[in-house]
Amino acid sequence: MIPDAAMNTLQVVVLVLVAAGAMVVVRSKVRVRQVLALSVYGVLLAILFFVFQAPDVTLSELTVGAVALPIILLLAIAKVRKPEQ
Amino acid sequence: MGIFPFLVVAWIVVVGLYGIVTSRDLIHQIVCLIVVQSSTYVLLLGVGYVTGGASPYFFDIPQHTRAVDPIVQALALTDVVVEAAVTALLLSFAVQAYKRFGTLDPLELTQFKG
Amino acid sequence: MTPRQRAWFFAVAAAGLVACYLWAFTGLPGFGNYPGPYGQEILRRAVGETHATGVVSAVNFLYRGFDTVGEEFILFAAAAGMSVLLRKLRAERETGPADEADSRTIPATSSAVRIPALLLVGPTVVIGWWLASHAQTNPSGGFQGGVILATAFILVYLSGEFFTFRKLSPVVLVDAVEALGAGGFAAVGLAAVVMNLPFLYNYLPLGQFPGAISSSGTIALISFFVGLEVAAAFVLIVGELLEQTLLRSA
Numbered sequence: 001m002i003p004d005a006a007m008n009t010l011q012v013v014v015l016v017l018v019a020a021g022a023m024v025v026v027r028s029k030v031r032v033r034q035v036l037a038l039s040v041y042g043v044l045l046a047i048l049f050f051v052f053q054a055p056d057v058t059l060s061e062l063t064v065g066a067v068a069l070p071i072i073l074l075l076a077i078a079k080v081r082k083p084e085q
Numbered sequence: 086m087g088i089f090p091f092l093v094v095a096w097i098v099v100v101g102l103y104g105i106v107t108s109r110d111l112i113h114q115i116v117c118l119i120v121v122q123s124s125t126y127v128l129l130l131g132v133g134y135v136t137g138g139a140s141p142y143f144f145d146i147p148q149h150t151r152a153v154d155p156i157v158q159a160l161a162l163t164d165v166v167v168e169a170a171v172t173a174l175l176l177s178f179a180v181q182a183y184k185r186f187g188t189l190d191p192l193e194l195t196q197f198k199g
Numbered sequence: 200m201t202p203r204q205r206a207w208f209f210a211v212a213a214a215g216l217v218a219c220y221l222w223a224f225t226g227l228p229g230f231g232n233y234p235g236p237y238g239q240e241i242l243r244r245a246v247g248e249t250h251a252t253g254v255v256s257a258v259n260f261l262y263r264g265f266d267t268v269g270e271e272f273i274l275f276a277a278a279a280g281m282s283v284l285l286r287k288l289r290a291e292r293e294t295g296p297a298d299e300a301d302s303r304t305i306p307a308t309s310s311a312v313r314i315p316a317l318l319l320v321g322p323t324v325v326i327g328w329w330l331a332s333h334a335q336t337n338p339s340g341g342f343q344g345g346v347i348l349a350t351a352f353i354l355v356y357l358s359g360e361f362f363t364f365r366k367l368s369p370v371v372l373v374d375a376v377e378a379l380g381a382g383g384f385a386a387v388g389l390a391a392v393v394m395n396l397p398f399l400y401n402y403l404p405l406g407q408f409p410g411a412i413s414s415s416g417t418i419a420l421i422s423f424f425v426g427l428e429v430a431a432a433f434v435l436i437v438g439e440l441l442e443q444t445l446l447r448s449a
Contacts, residue, residue, distance in 0.1 A: 136231035
């Protein structure tokens, strides 16, 4: 079993990474780059849920937040993109 | 470690709302809304955590070991999948707005009345 | 209201929101000291009452099954709403997938993308089914298994075979599977009402020992239906958006 102090440090580190990731996602201006940042943010969230002892939520967040949601977003962006001159 | 996860939750909410308020693009706003939604998952799991607890699956650990709360995990689990579908619905609203008005800027869209 | 005024207004409002949050969070019992009686009570009883070792799935599909029915119908309504919103308008006609920038030479999808994508379709389907049918034992369940099954279809599209993706997921069939999933869940619950039991009561045999595949009664059955419905909903959503990229306004 992992000692409590090590678990605590791990959780604090991942929480800080998640907070930084949220800022990066919000401050991205280019659409496609923001979608990629969202995908990385989804993986960071999945790691956070894993460290919080919730494997079910990890699986959901990993498949949805890092795969399905970016695909849906990219398809919508492809639709509203202005045709190149 | 007392309320640090909850501070992170408040930070994510404020950052996401800041992105929504100062955004000039509907797609950017929708992605910021996703960020705000993710803060609720962190809050749910943070409330139910028990220090030193295992995950609530008793397939290979004895049945009465200390475990974290399973109810908030069930809520967060269905939450994650359903919000993706609702985000897709929001995106189709944005696509329709682009088709009808030719712009995705929320400040320009508010000027169309009726 | 100019953008600057809006930003200042937001700053004031956010300060108030953060103050309310801090007031609320300092009243909580602190991270890691979850006191709540409901969770501990469920942990004590769940394995004995349902013979399911995955307590989260037992909570999802039995103890709070009514919430899950509602969430599943949110999913259903979102997919239906998208089909309505993204219908073909009168002024649009469908073109074949033509290259919009004819002057550029775009390479075909490289083999490095096609081969792994096509190789992974089979294992993805197997993993999706395995997850959807093992809700009662492992960290798995209908929701995750369904999304992974939908990802298998998306892998076919990503390997460059757009027409195969469309042939593999005809809208009529996907709609029918989604309706089967949502209706099946409601039917399992209503069958309990027909037997004079409360809605979504666990009336199927519970199996000999906890953790077997055939244990836990209705939980495994409901998880299977939920997996079908979630997979169909995601395939429908991606298919709708893909078809939109083919429509051009006349």
